Amino acid sequence: MSTHQKQRITIIGSGNWGSAIARVCAANARKFSDTFEPEVRMWVYEEQIDGQNLTDIINQKHENVKYLPGIHLGDNVKAIPDVKEAAKDTNILVFVLPHQFVYGVCETLCDVIPKENCRAISLIKGLDYRDENLLIFSEEIEKILGIHCAALSGANIASEVAEEQFGEATIACRESSDGDLFLKLFHTDYFDITVIGDWRGLQVCGALKNVVALGAGISEGLKYGNNTRAAVIRRGLVEMRKFGKSFFGGVHTETFFESCGVADLITSCSGGRNKKVAAAFVQSDKSIEEIEKEMLNGQKLQGTTTSQEVFNFLKARDMLDEFPLLTTVYRIIYEKEPAESIALCLRTHKLD
């Protein structure tokens, strides 16, 4: 990384989390004006709000009225409807968009971004399932764009970060010089960043915690108590680690002690939407898709998709039995396995 040139920042995405994170970056771009260009460009998929362009509203009011209402993003956030224009000559690309759009956007950007002195960081949750394989998004971005890509994940509810409530997050990257730069860009007094090297473990956690959260929701829907809930979360953590270590090189136990690991898991199992929908699913006769529609207003659950992908991945390897919790969540949701199996699957020894 060259330190002679100020770093231009582009946020790719402008949803709830994208807007909250743009606000963090905008404050740090101002604070470290020797390192960063003050203007933070944010690609916004154009929408009409009461006859006005969302980008125009954001650039006038400095507020994303649709996805993060009531929060001042900073005067130096510039909304741009054209992704190529937003990313042109940038030095730092922050990917924070739904994972189904990643490949399309990356291919669009391929010819626009500089190959020198440009790096990316992925805030995308989930893994990409292709040909019975699970791919890590930061590595896919690296392949397509030909630049380094780090990843950020943690126990972060977007609105709380936007309100400057204290929280932590983890950044994982290959190069320590990239780590220093991203620390400067994301760390604040209320958003405490730890930099680690295990980008695969971080992203495995970000995907699998949603499946465990479905398990916690199933347990809650059955009115099971604290002991069962704690067992589901713990065994989820253990299976997440086993999954990471079994199928991805370089995954470390320490990663699971970071915010991206145990902390994010606890948050997702306490109040996230995966937990809520799974609890409602258990208490009704409807399919998960129907419950999803009713409760989420057209949005899709990430945990259910990941659950299917993980199941197919394990099945292709004949390893379903080695991940009883992850497997049982899938079977309860998609194969009419009784919900009670969420506890029964955790039994280990038989002493009869």
Added chain:
Amino acid sequence: MSTHQKQRITIIGSGNWGSAIARVCAANARKFSDTFEPEVRMWVYEEQIDGQNLTDIINQKHENVKYLPGIHLGDNVKAIPDVKEAAKDTNILVFVLPHQFVYGVCETLCDVIPKENCRAISLIKGLDYRDENLLIFSEEIEKILGIHCAALSGANIASEVAEEQFGEATIACRESSDGDLFLKLFHTDYFDITVIGDWRGLQVCGALKNVVALGAGISEGLKYGNNTRAAVIRRGLVEMRKFGKSFFGGVHTETFFESCGVADLITSCSGGRNKKVAAAFVQSDKSIEEIEKEMLNGQKLQGTTTSQEVFNFLKARDMLDEFPLLTTVYRIIYEKEPAESIALCLRTHKLD
């Protein structure tokens, strides 16, 4: 351990948890009648209930009407008011009593129990603070009685175990033959036991989790959100591990992935009394002792005592700064440090 002789079981203690665990042991003593004597003796500190001895009520109704009402303990649980009689010629001593009584009881038992073919297991929570040192109860029992002592801990709310809701627990012991025996005595289809070797780590977790739970309560009392709560729990887990590894030999990272580690911590930070009292403390002007009295009906919080002991222990070693969460919980409760420090103390880097 001799396998020729059936093992006699004695429960030392008959509170809420002691009664629930006596019930588990009684069922397994029946189930494995080749290994265990069917009668499970339970030492009960004699009390009068409506003019009747509590021991008589238990032996007639097979129910501890005072401490675990509504639960059938098993016909083969025998309540005995004399601790020497309860422990005479026993092979397995299950210690499950408040820690302030441990030494007195052990000294009473010293001459009664056989030195051969007798072993103990401690379900006592907390560590013993003496001369600026923290001692492990299972090791203290070993020293006084001259027999091996294992330990059991986990994410276990007594009433849920008594109702046969699924949960997990961890047993730690030096000898694998003891582990096999205790597994047989405690494991059931709904109470899933894992045996490990790290008895110190297990007991450090059981003590320190209560201090972290106070921290979670402080955060809740301040109306802080999920991100802060997750950060407090995570940093608590990290400090528990650091504490264990720094001051006690043989403490392993794996222990913190067991039920006695992360699972028990999550349960204590979600609904335990330490959390509740700390939340109320933050929202009032009263001292912690006053709140304790109002909320707990004369019972004492374990977390506050442990917090004082841990603070004094660290202070004597000039290591307060290395455990910011544990230290800050103490200072908020006893030194009028502003409650907001519970989040501020977690900040790491300063980038100014």
